[in-house]
Amino acid sequence: MRDTFVDTATALLDDDPRTAVVLADISASAFQPAAHRHPDRVLNVGIREQLMVGVAGGLALTGLRPIVHSYATFVVDRAYEQIKLDIGHQGVGAILVSVGASYDGSTAGRTHMSPGDVALFDTVDGWTVHVPGHAGEVAPLLLAAAAHDEPVYIRLSTQHNAAPRPGTGLQTIKQGQRAAVIAVGPMLDPVLAATEGLDVTVAYTNTPRPFDVRGLRALGHHNVVMVEPYLAGTSSAVLAEALRDVPSRVLNLGVCRTDLHRYGSPKDHARWHGLDAEGLRRSISEFVN
Amino acid sequence: MTVTTATDRLDELLRRITGDEKHAPSAHSTLDVIWVLYDRVLRVGPDRVDDPDRDRFLLSKGHGPAAFYAVLAAKGFIPEEWLDDVAGPTSRLGHHPDRLLVPGVEIGSGSLGHGLGLGVGTALGLRAQGLTNPRVYVLVGDAELDEGSNHEAIAYAGATGLDTITAIVIDNQSTTHGWPGGIASRFHGWSSTTVDGRDHDAIERAVRSHEPGRPHVVVAVVQPKN
Secondary structure, three states, rough: OOHHHHHHHHHHHHHOOOOOEEEEOOOOOOOOOHHHHHHOOOOEEEOHOOOOOOOOHHHHHHHEEEEEEEEEHHHHHHHHHHHHHHHOOOOOEEEEEEOOOOOOHHHHHHHEEEEEHHHHOOOOOOOEEEEEHHHHHHHHHHHHHHOOOOOOEOOOOOOOOOOOOOOOEEEEOOOOOEEEEEEEEEHHHHHHHHOOOOOOEEEEEEEEOOEEEEEEEHOOOOEEEEEEEEEEOOOOOHHHHHHOOOOOOEEEEEEEEOOOOOOOOHHHHHOOOOOOOOHHHHHHHHHOO | HHHHHHHHHHHHEEEEEOOOOOOOOOHHHHHHHHHHHHHHHHHOOOOHOOOOOOOOOEOOOOOOOHHHHHHHHHOOOOOOHHHHHHHOOOOOOOOOOOOOOOOOOOOOOOOOOOHHHHHHHHHHHHHHHHHHHHHEEEEEOOOOOHOOOHHHHHHHHHHHOOOOOOEEEEEEOOOOOOOOOOOOHHHOOOOOEEEOOOHHHHHHHOOOOOOOOOOOOEEEEEOOOO
């Protein structure tokens, strides 16, 4: 996904003089060819994430469309107040593109993990949040975002599904009776493996914000399982609001809040957080039975 | 406007904001610098608040904006009547300025340490669009410099020679732990001038003394706070 992002952003820099990429050393070498061609629009500020987002706000104030990129924990967690004030409060937009989703950086430890990023975007107004499930979904999302001025967060991951599913609304993957299981981004393949033989609907989205409330209601299920590759329960308020006039049961699955103080692989962390196929099947079966 | 009548006028506008008959305009540490900028330096005006080619003045130190509002009113950016109900429920003017509410205000500020980053981004955005005329002026306070975010912007602008930005530090010696060695020495790679923050001619000379290839900082020293 990161390669696709770099290629797409590089093409945007060539085609659209309004775009600019702002970096804080992360991925700077990948953007070197673009920086050579567009030295005024590929801006690496060094390891200064507050400045990276502040600069994006300033660029947007002059009418440019900044694309800001780093690890999620640095571009979101660390620069949260810049996101809130230098972008949101100024009434401008930017495209933030992260890598290092949740525990992608598991071997680097907790300091490089950011399961809370999407929850943080729920504290500020107006952000679209994309969580692509495959590299093939990245380019259309980024190109669409570059064509307007609203705030957009694109959360790239090394976890991905086998096939791309372009489009941003809720897509029904399979139909069942006992519950609707909503898989966000790279959670789709684990969810499909987990629900094999279970009589449940599975639906997919790569765009949890704004959440496709109409699509959810159209599924017609009152028992809903939300499976998110970030902090468990991030969408609980959104679902409660979406289903407020419907008697419903909701199970929120995702990354636990606990700092496990463990390394290992993303696969290990998926297991520890109950987000591998086996863990998901356990939780979903218990919920529907 | 002569100096005397301008001062009287600002005094009157400030009293309108504060309702305070006792405090002289000198109680406002930023007043002289902001006045000199708007009266003599900035290529801005109420008729060109959206002109891409205008200079940009970013009040980073959003705290205590009375002097800023008074100057904006004196220069016709906002109606004087707005000064009568600052921070009221229907007021466009609050204790920290909001760019979405006030014509001519380039950034909403108040939380310290955001103006220099936004200013660097603004300068870079203008450069990327070939807008070489406008200059970006960012006003910060000496205590505001405690915030680490400023130093990210200062170091980057200095290292890259971003020569279309000018920082003006109002030094009323209000920082808790001081700046041993002086404030200007914190701005590596910048040209600097330290002036009396009440002397209009000296302020103007200092603000105009930027040079190619380097960002510029003016340290404007005023009376210590309290």
